[in-house]
Amino acid sequence: MTRASPPFKRILLNLLQVPLKTTSFTQIHSLLFTSGASQELSVLLKLAEFLASSQTPSSAYFTLKQTQRLPNPFLFNTLISSYTQSSSPHLAFAVFKHMVSDGSTPDKYTFPLVLKSCVRFWGFEEARQIHGVVAKLGFLTDLYVQNVLIHVYGLCGCYPDACIMFDDMLVRDVVSWTCLISVCVKGGRFVDALTLFAQMDVAPNITTIVSVLVASGRTGELNIGRSVHGLLLKNEAVLGLIAGNALLDMYVKCERIDEAKRMFKELPMKDIVTWTSIISGYAKCGCLDMALEIFENMPIKNIRSWNALIGGLAMHGHGKEALGYFEWMVRTGLKPNDVSFIAILSACSHSGLVEEGRRHFASMIKFHDLVPxxxxxxxxxxxxxxxxxxxxxxxxxxxxxxxxxxxxxxxxxxxxxxxxxxxxxxxxxxxxxxxxxxxxxxxxxxxxxxxxxxxxxxxxxxxxxxxxxxIKKEPGSSIIELDGWVHEFLVGVMEHHQMEDILMVLYIFEKQMQIDEQ
DNA sequence: ATAGGGTTAG
Missing domain, CATH: 1.25.40 (Serine Threonine Protein Phosphatase 5, Tetratricopeptide repeat)
Structure with a gap:
């Protein structure tokens, strides 16, 4: 028998679905070989996923290796991606190391997969090592690999390396730009993100736009945010959840509660992020009644929704109420996080509640497992x-x-x-x-x-x-030399010519944008 | 079979 009969294959697939004891796994394993099912790709993929959920990287690696005469990168790639999605993403890197030291050559799919795991476990050093292997095996020109390297370096706290990657690229696509822009946004470099957007020479897509909206909100650049909104309207983009939320939050961050309110009404889809965003908007402009009303009507509340409400109360001097909601939140069984404590400590601070502040600060460590x-x-x-x-x-x-x-x-x-x-x-x-x-x-x-x-x-x-x-810099501005000209940029404010660049980009790409959201 | 996106506090 060279191929498994269909019912047998189905049984094997089902068995691999459930967590198994080692003994039953050994039995399945031998069945795989004797039946010829080890030649079936779908069975092998399930096997790889199963191994990642139950075995160490080295035993998983060698088990998979046994099924093939020649090492098959595809199977190892599946193993890597399964570990990446697990709660121990660093095990993906262990598989990669096995592949390299064992002579099983990674292919072009291996690198993006294993690099993605580095983002999840903050593996900057590991990313560097993978980068070395990429160079050695001649995959440095692969666009996917380059893009994911930008992403990994940027998110692992090494922004300069991300920039070097980006600068060295000969061909950049929309993902390359979006990777760097999103890395800027994640790292709080909002003006840099907008500057990059102004320099884009390919049409942005909805993912780019989302990052740009976040950057506009955080810099308070309402004009850019509004223009981006206009671009979406002109493209008749159907707003998905994420883009809709990003747009709404941009108006919230720019403190345009009326526009945010209109967005909120018009959004076809709403989720917990939408609700949290509009609460923080009402949080911020002092409409605490509205914030409370929305909060109470929310179908599901998570820690961020509570924090938005508590933070809003704190901001407007309602210290006692903020503390009340905090206690209520803890009673419902939600674990307060570090932001919750910033909210209640600042509530105490604004309302002069010294004793309560001291008590909560101490309880962070004692009862909530948080390091201040x-x-x-x-x-x-x-x-x-x-x-x-x-x-x-x-x-x-x-x-x-x-x-x-x-x-x-x-x-x-x-x-x-x-x-x-x-x-x-x-x-x-x-x-x-x-x-x-x-x-x-x-x-x-x-x-x-x-x-x-x-x-x-x-x-x-x-x-x-x-x-x-x-100290040379004047407070409130920074000076940058470009092509022999000296430009002074106000902190947190876009220069006029930069603003024009961005509007130009939006105009140019008006008809070119790829709307890829359903 | 591989890459990029949204919410909380200051």
Whole structure:
């Protein structure tokens, strides 16, 4: 018998569906060979998936290898992709290592699959090694491989490498551009994302547009967001869930609640993301009643929906209510995350609830298994500072496990201003200066903090300080030299000519956009 | 058989 009979094949496939004990697996395994089913591709693919769910990479690898006279990359690729989707994605890399050291040559499909696993386990070093193998085996010119390398490097915290990949490419397609743009967005480089979009020389598709909408929202570039919206309308794009949500959230982030409301009404599909987004919109503009109403009518609520509501209450000084909803959320069995704690700590801070703030901060570690990040320390410093407890804030900054950043120093500085503790205040100023010229971005941030608080005196003092320290950048802007011309870019604001570039791109691609969303 | 997208806090 060279081929398995159809019923037998079906039985095997069904057996491979369920988790098995080792003994029954051994029996199936021998049946595979004696029946000839090991020649059936569909059975082998199921076998690969099954192995990934139950065996170590090396035993899975060698089992699959046994089924073939020559190593078959296709089967190993399936194994890699199954491990990538599992809860232990780094095992995909282990399979890859076996392939390479065992002489089973990877093919062009292997690299994107194994690189994708690196994104899931933050494997920058592994990605580099794979990159080396890619180069050695001559796959560096493969567009898929190049694109996924941009993506992996960008998401594993190595943005410069992603840029190098992108710059070195001779041919870039829409995915190449979209990869880099989305990497920028994920890393908070929103202006860079928009600048890249303005330089695109291929038509964007809906995936590109989604990233651009996020970037427009986060930079508050309503004009770009609106133009992108216009482009979608002109293309008669049927908005899918993701694009619709991105558009809605762009209006929310640009604080255009009326437009967001209209979008919300018109969206053909809504899910938990849509609801959360509109709540945060109502969160933000002070329409707490509307936010509450939507929240209560939501069919499903996740941690982000609760955080949006609690954060909104906190933002508008309803500290007690925010805490109430927090307790309620915990009672429903949802686990608060780090953002939940930023929301309630800032609620305590704005409402002067010192004792509650201290208690919740302590409970993060004790009861919720969370490690406070610098933002949480920042909230606490702010809370203590506002309550006039400068000494305690000072102790906290001294004992916290990480280096203080400019926001912490900013909170300390305002605490000192009202307390008159000159000794601590001097220490804060000295520490701030130690951040040094490399941290000129920090000064810009600080000057923004001052600016929003109408503290222009502080700003001019800060500028003097920066000049004295040899920090060249003026706060609030950065200078870039291009083709011998010096352009000054305002922080967080697009330059006029950049804006025009983007509108031009939108115009050019008006009729070329590939609407690939159903 | 391989690549890219949305929501929370400050």
């Amino acid at each position: 990040k610098i933002e949480h320390y920042g909230c606490m410093v702010d809370l203590l500072g506002r309550a006039g407890l400068v000494e305690e804030a000072y102790e906290l900054v001294k004992t916290m496990p990480m280096k203080a950043d400019v926001l912490i120093w900013g909170a300390m500085l305002s605490a000192c201003r009202t307390s008159g503790k000159t000794e601590i205040s001097q220490w804060v100023r000295d520490s701030l200066l130690e951040l040094g010229p490399s941290d000129s971005g920090a000064f810009v941030l600080l000057s923004n903090i001052y600016a929003t608080n109408d503290r222009w005196g502080d700003i001019s003092r800060l500028r003097r300080l920066m000049r004295k320290k040899g």
